[in-house]
Amino acid sequence: QVQLQESGPGLVKPSQTLSLTCTVSGGSISSGSYSWSWIRQPAGKGLEWIGRIYTSGSTNYNPSLKSRLTISADTSKNQFSLKLSSVTAADTAVYYCARDAGAGAPDYWGQGTLVTVSS
Amino acid sequence: ETTLTQSPAFMSATPGDKVNISCKASQDIDDDMNWYQQKPGEAAIFIIQEATTLVPGIPPRFSGSGYGTDFTLTINNIEAEDAAYYFCLQHDNFPLTFGQGTKLEIK
Numbered sequence: 001q002v003q004l005q006e007s008g009p010g011l012v013k014p015s016q017t018l019s020l021t022c023t024v025s026g027g028s029i030s031s032g033s034y035s036w037s038w039i040r041q042p043a044g045k046g047l048e049w050i051g052r053i054y055t056s057g058s059t060n061y062n063p064s065l066k067s068r069l070t071i072s073a074d075t076s077k078n079q080f081s082l083k084l085s086s087v088t089a090a091d092t093a094v095y096y097c098a099r100d101a102g103a104g105a106p107d108y109w110g111q112g113t114l115v116t117v118s119s
Numbered sequence: 120e121t122t123l124t125q126s127p128a129f130m131s132a133t134p135g136d137k138v139n140i141s142c143k144a145s146q147d148i149d150d151d152m153n154w155y156q157q158k159p160g161e162a163a164i165f166i167i168q169e170a171t172t173l174v175p176g177i178p179p180r181f182s183g184s185g186y187g188t189d190f191t192l193t194i195n196n197i198e199a200e201d202a203a204y205y206f207c208l209q210h211d212n213f214p215l216t217f218g219q220g221t222k223l224e225i226k
Contacts, residue, residue: 004162037215047206047217062214096163105153105210107174109163 002026004097004110012091012117018084022097022110023077030055030075035100038071038082040093041112048093052100053080087117121146121209125218132197133226140192140221142207147187151211154183154192157204167192199225 008020022036029036038050051061053071061069065084073080084091094114098106122145132138142152154167165174167183170190180195194201202225207218 046219047208049215049217060213064214098163101168103151103168103210105151105168105208105215106155106163107165107168109155111160111162 002099002108004099004108006095006097006110006113008095008113008115010114010116012087012115013119014088014117015086018082018087018091018115018117020082020095020097020113020115021079022081023079024099025078027099028075029073029078029080033102035104036073036080037098037100037106039096039098039106039109041096042090042093047096050082050084050095089117091115092117120214121148121212121216123207123209123216123218125207125221127221128219129222129224131224131226134197134199136197138194138197138223140194140205140207140223142185142190142192142218144188144190144209148209148211150186151209152183152185152190153208153210155206155208156201157206158202159204163206194223197225201225 003025005023012018035052035054037052041047068085070083094112096112097110099108101107124143150170152170155163157163166177171183182193184191206220
């Protein structure tokens, strides 16, 4: 069974870059007809899809975040990563990584990691 | 962008009850609707795909219905372990969007 685990700093200063990594076990991120997504949820609010990377390396980003966002993959480590630049308090959220099944929607999720943007 | 309006935000049920959670899309999304269950501190679990198909391994007391703009997640014969946060997701168009979620409490 596929398992995903998010990791990264829990505290980021305003204007800096938020960096998270998702480590995948139980399957290779470079095989199969899957894509790999990031999703976030601010406290007390709904979920927001951030973006995804395909096995080809191509990406789709949420237009609301596109100018600040980079999603990349390291197939040698079976990891994919998120970088969000110029963060503000509005970027404080629990961040999830997920695998997208063939229909293009998540089937497996990580447990999530809380990132707080504060000085 | 497709807005999903999910209701109710909170509901309380007794074991054995039947509950319905609604998700309404702001535009036609065919059957590109999924439902998920999440418990605190745990990974979300995929329970319904393509509006009506039960994900393998999910108990048959869970079911989904709907097409186009109106969708429903139904849980029959509620059990204590069904206490969780439930949310819908549309994958018909970019960006993917989510409902606001429903917290289900079991008395």
